[in-house]
Amino acid sequence: MKAKAIVLSGRAYSGKSTLAKLLAERRRDCLLVRSKAVIEVSLSSVPRDAAGLAKAARRLEADTKGGWLTTSLNEKLLSSAGDLGLVVIDAVESAEQVLYLRRSGWSVTHVHLQASESELEKRSLKNQAGRGRLQTSKAVTRPKAIDALADIADVVVDTDRCSADDVFARVIARMEVRPVTAVPLVDVMIGGQYGSEGKGNIAHYLAPEYDVLVRVGGPNAGHKVFRSGEHPYTFHQLPSGALANRDATLVIGAGAVISLERLLKEIAELSINHDKLIIDPQAMIINNEVDIAWEVAHLKNAIGSTAQGVGSATARKILYRRSDSNVVLAKDVPALKHYIRDSVEYFAECLSVGRRIMLEGTQGTSLSLHHGSYPHVTSRVTTAAGSLAEAGLSARHVRRVIMVCRTYPIRVGDTDTGNTSGPMSQQITIEQISERSGIPLEELKITETTSTTHRPRRIAEFDWAQFRRSLILNAPTDIALTFADYFGVDNRKAYRYEQLTTDTLRFIEEAEKVGGVPVSMISTAFNDRNIIDRRMW
Structure with a gap:
């Protein structure tokens, strides 16, 4: 049986982490993989500052043509004593990462989350206020390449008009025998x-x-x-x-x-x-x-x-x-x-x-x-x-x-x-x-x-x-x-x-x-x- 993965994409504050958390909490067979953590492990010899990691990550992406994420997941699959179950990947940032995973034999459901600029800005400010700092967010102006992932996604959800539970229901339905x-x-x-x-x-x-x-x-x-x-x-x-x-x-x-x-x-x-x-x-x-x-x-x-x-x-x-x-x-x-x-x-x-x-x-x-x-x-x-x-x-x-x-x-x-x-x-x-x-x-x-x-x-x-x-x-x-x-x-x-x-x-x-x-x-x-x-x- 093919290994199953839900791959998330979308801008910061679009709801990816919330969805990933709900999937991990409500499905006991679910393994949550954060791509940021995979990068940090793969680049363990790189300086730990944000700028150094970002530069090394771009180089890793170019050298492997997006394959670094799939390589890490396949290693997890091989090392797992039992069925790896459902893997949730939070998150991908290029079409190559998704394509590489599909071609390697995984059953992939690509979910792209989006929201309006005003809603993303509001969520960003709320998050920063909770952390005790307020400034104009740069997260909402991420490269347009992230938005372009909506064109190749299996599911696109507008989180302006959907609660976290709504998003979960729409996504998990794709993983179940229907109805x-x-x-x-x-x-x-x-x-x-x-x-x-x-x-x-x-x-x-x-x-x-x-x-x-x-x-x-x-x-x-x-x-x-x-x-x-x-x-x-x-x-x-x-x-x-x-x-x-x-x-x-x-x-x-x-x-x-x-x-x-x-x-x-x-x-x-x-x-x-x-x-x-x-x-x-x-x-x-x-x-x-x-x-x-x-x-x-x-x-x-x-x-x-x-x-x-x-x-x-x-x-x-x-x-x-x-x-x-x-x-x-x-x-x-x-x-x-x-x-x-x-x-x-x-x-x-x-x-x-x-x-x-x-x-x-x-x-x-x-x-x-x-x-x-x-x-x-x-x-x-x-x-x-x-x-x-x-x-x-x-x-x-x-x-x-x-x-x-x-x-x-x-x-x-x-x-x-x-x-x-x-x-x-x-x-x-x-x-x-x-x-x-x-x-x-x-x-x-x-x-x-x-x-x-x-x-x-x-x-x-x-x-x-x-x-x-x-x-x-x-x-x-x-x-x-x-x-x-x-x-x-x-x-x-x-x-x-x-x-x-x-x-x-x-x-x-x-x-x-x-x-x-x-x-x-x-x-x-x-x-x-x-x-x-x-x-x-």
Whole structure:
């Protein structure tokens, strides 16, 4: 693959250094090369005064016919242990420098920036005032040869009428597969019931197939994954595939709500490096004293809330949109400064270069704020579309939607005040599940305890009406069926589809008939070989 370079040209104060800085900050694969620094290295034996350097630089330019810059870049390319990525050159001053680079095999995008004489003079005076000196700038009267570079440039931008971000957007678009929104590289995994469908188990299984793992929601959802020889690990903030794929980049989207203590604990326990985690600056931080206390007082008993502060924090983010409010976002937390990055720009980069993304939703469709049984709902939209919106991805990015469903849906258990967590269709007892499946009752009691609040779960027959509604709301391409052993403990010994019990096979056939999509994965147990994979993708 050809090495890629963005070559900048333009007069002083036209915006070249600002653009170069933005490219270096927003593209982690970007190497910034300042031609002035290259000259100083190439002419190390020359006197360091400005006049001496300028004279020697002109001689170097003439002797190499503009090739000195390309020679230096090729040396960097050869000495680089990995992919040099995108090189930004600030700046060139002759057509020969650009031509030499093109002829040497580089993929060059030449960007020329320009502005009116009055605007250049204004910027020059502002810059000098900031440095404590004022004089008429000579920089705006640079040789006309600089202006002539506009004739051979790939992109010419008038910075009089474009902000720095506008210039960045116009330039970076030339380096991306266009349009970036047309590349279907995102797979979305969501719950089709009331949560606790076993999404963590499926995410852990699929994680090695992706370059980027994304999570939205908040700490009110715990996703448990199996660890051979160790206790299971429950993820509350980080994507659940973090243990299964150490090479993946982890992303917490702008719509996420963060418990700072839980997040830092997970980062420490899993030894997540700074370069492997991105947190969007707009993610909301829970205030324990305000948010958790309010939910304990008003929601825990009223609707069976997990009372983790997620709803209260989300409400504050909506209601107190003032500069003097006590809303704290991720960008405001010093402990997170190494992880902060605009996730939307990062996703654009991923889509451009073909990185595969898995978006892990939390909770379940029937808990969705607008589509669940209000008021027994959560504080967010838990559908595939809602998760995409929270992450900062478009539906056009999506390749697959995987809806995870249990054989027997659950909700949080009863409290002293009644069934406060909301209605369920055809509720049954855990004793009945034990009798039907052959799984010991004590084992089921341990399993059917919530991951976050450790409360007992209520359990019900599979709700076909709920299943149909979730299909409509999410339009999944695939179903992942979990807890197949609840149909019969012998399913734990099944490693192929045909080894499942007859009742299980009949159920899957009916689910595919009602859903119109395949049951692509079946989870038979909670161990290191528990997924029967029927995918064709």
